[in-house]
Amino acid sequence: xxxxxxxxxxxxxxxxxxxxxxxxxxxxxxxxxxxxxxxxxxxxxxxxxxxxxxxxxxxxxxxxxxxxxxxxxxxxxxxxxxxxxxxxxxxxxxxxxxxxxxxxxxxxxxxxxxxxxxxxxxxxxxxxxxxxxxxxxxxxxxxxxxxxxxxxxxxxxxxxxxxxxxxxxxxxxxxxxxxxxxxxxxxxxxxxxxxxxxxxxxxxxxxxxxxxxxxxx
Numbered sequence: 001x002x003x004x005x006x007x008x009x010x011x012x013x014x015x016x017x018x019x020x021x022x023x024x025x026x027x028x029x030x031x032x033x034x035x036x037x038x039x040x041x042x043x044x045x046x047x048x049x050x051x052x053x054x055x056x057x058x059x060x061x062x063x064x065x066x067x068x069x070x071x072x073x074x075x076x077x078x079x080x081x082x083x084x085x086x087x088x089x090x091x092x093x094x095x096x097x098x099x100x101x102x103x104x105x106x107x108x109x110x111x112x113x114x115x116x117x118x119x120x121x122x123x124x125x126x127x128x129x130x131x132x133x134x135x136x137x138x139x140x141x142x143x144x145x146x147x148x149x150x151x152x153x154x155x156x157x158x159x160x161x162x163x164x165x166x167x168x169x170x171x172x173x174x175x176x177x178x179x180x181x182x183x184x185x186x187x188x189x190x191x192x193x194x195x196x197x198x199x200x201x202x203x204x205x206x207x208x209x210x211x212x213x214x215x216x217x
Contacts, residue, residue, distance in 0.1 A: 007082025010061030125157025
């Protein structure tokens with residue numbers, strides 16, 4: 001089901017993939033360079049409803065308007081705030097999530113909006129080749145249980161570059177878990193020489209997210 005939502009910065013579009021007897025809602029937004037057709041977003045939308053999770057793929061207003069370049073972070077945050085009431089209407093806990101820039105938005109707004117948790121797909125820890133420009137503070141400041149799903153060869157931040165979680169995995173104060181997709185890049189694509197097929201790599205993603213959601217209770 002597609003739902004159109006008007007926000008202060010324009011029209012957003014929500015594509016709902018509903019679960020029967022849903023336990024929660026997982027809202028996922030795209031990155032700055034792509035849309036909801038991203039392989040990981042589509043895989044999660046296919047698989048998670050089978051496990052009691054309603055998935056909502058969120059297209060930010062700039063994307064709906066056909067623009068090629070994402071606006072400033074504060075504008076992305078405003079768009080996310082604008083769609084939030086539509087996500088909470090079912091009375092279920094909402095997990096905020098997204099890939100790349102969308103993951104940053106989810107982290108920055110999680111506490112303010114009352115998100116149950118954050119799913120950060122391909123979190124852009126730093127610009128490629130510039131590890132000194134770290135965005136770890138956004139991730140650690142989410143304030144809710146957080147799962148990072150990261151490609152092992154992501155130029156925006158390899159798993160070993162991430163800071164140690166300051167608390168136990170999944171805790172609410174600076175804690176996060178990390179699932180590595182071996183050999184995958186920022187789009188969670190794996191090279192042909194990888195021991196994993198692309199299908200197997202996506203199963204690492206979906207299995208990890210399902211396990212984590214169940215652990216949230």
